[in-house]
Amino acid sequence: MTKPRLERGSRLVLATHNAGKLAEFKALMAPFGITVLSAGELGLPEPEETATSFAGNAAIKAQAAAKAANLPALADDSGLCVSALGGAPGIYSARWAGPDKDFPAAMKRIEEGIGADERTAWFTCVLCLAFPDGTTHSFEGRVEGEIVWPPRGTGGHGYDPIFQPAGETRSFAEMSDAEKNAISHRARAFEAFRTTCLA
Structure with missing residues (x-):
């Protein structure tokens, strides 16, 4: 199968x-x-995330944006998984914060x-890269x-x-953006995407 490539000068929709x-x-x-353009900037609606996995939800978002914008689209689905909660909140991480994005309440719920x-x-x-023809490619990162x-x-x-990553004494929120981006789950997924798709 031909590797999906995004050439320099390409426009890409970020489905967020x-x-x-x-x-x-x-x-x-x-x-x-x-x-990079966002789905929000283009006025694209947010599709309902009905899949039961990170990969499935990323694909739903990427395919919807690629089709609507007629451009390659990249979506991510990510979340925090807690062993003692059976992997929750997982794909429901954003939903645990509710419509008002009350993450302090969601964090308290985890602690309790x-x-x-x-x-x-x-x-x-x-990360899922989708093309207007419906082709998708997925890349996973985990920390x-x-x-x-x-x-x-x-x-x-x-x-x-x-969240304190293994081998660290600080939480992600105590790190600079550059420090977090060097080791984060998104950085690891992006590295897999980069080596495959970027010239």
Whole structure:
């Protein structure tokens, strides 16, 4: 099968309405000469995420954006998985924060649901690149760590203040963007995507 390639000068739709995620991907793509537009900027609706896996939900979002914009589209689906909660919140990580994106409440819910002994957790990210013809390619990244309490740091977003990656003494939210981006689940998924798809 031919490798999917995005040439320098290409336009790519990022299937998100999240300004922080858009900024992160613009920075990641800049060295490769790729112009990144967001689904939000283009006024594209957010499709319902009905799959039962990160890969399935990423594909739903990427395919919808690629078809609507008639451009290659990249979507990610990511979340925090907590061992003591059977892998939850997982694909429901954003939904645990509710319509108001109340992540402090979601983090408290995690802390109240786990014991003192089993604090193992991991972040997973699946990136899906879709083309207007319906072709998709998926790339997964994962970073192991543990839940810390109380939340620490003011950087990052989502569950970053309670996640301490393995081998670190700081939470993701206590790191600079550059430090986090070097080791994050999204960085690892992006590296797999980069080596396959970027010239």
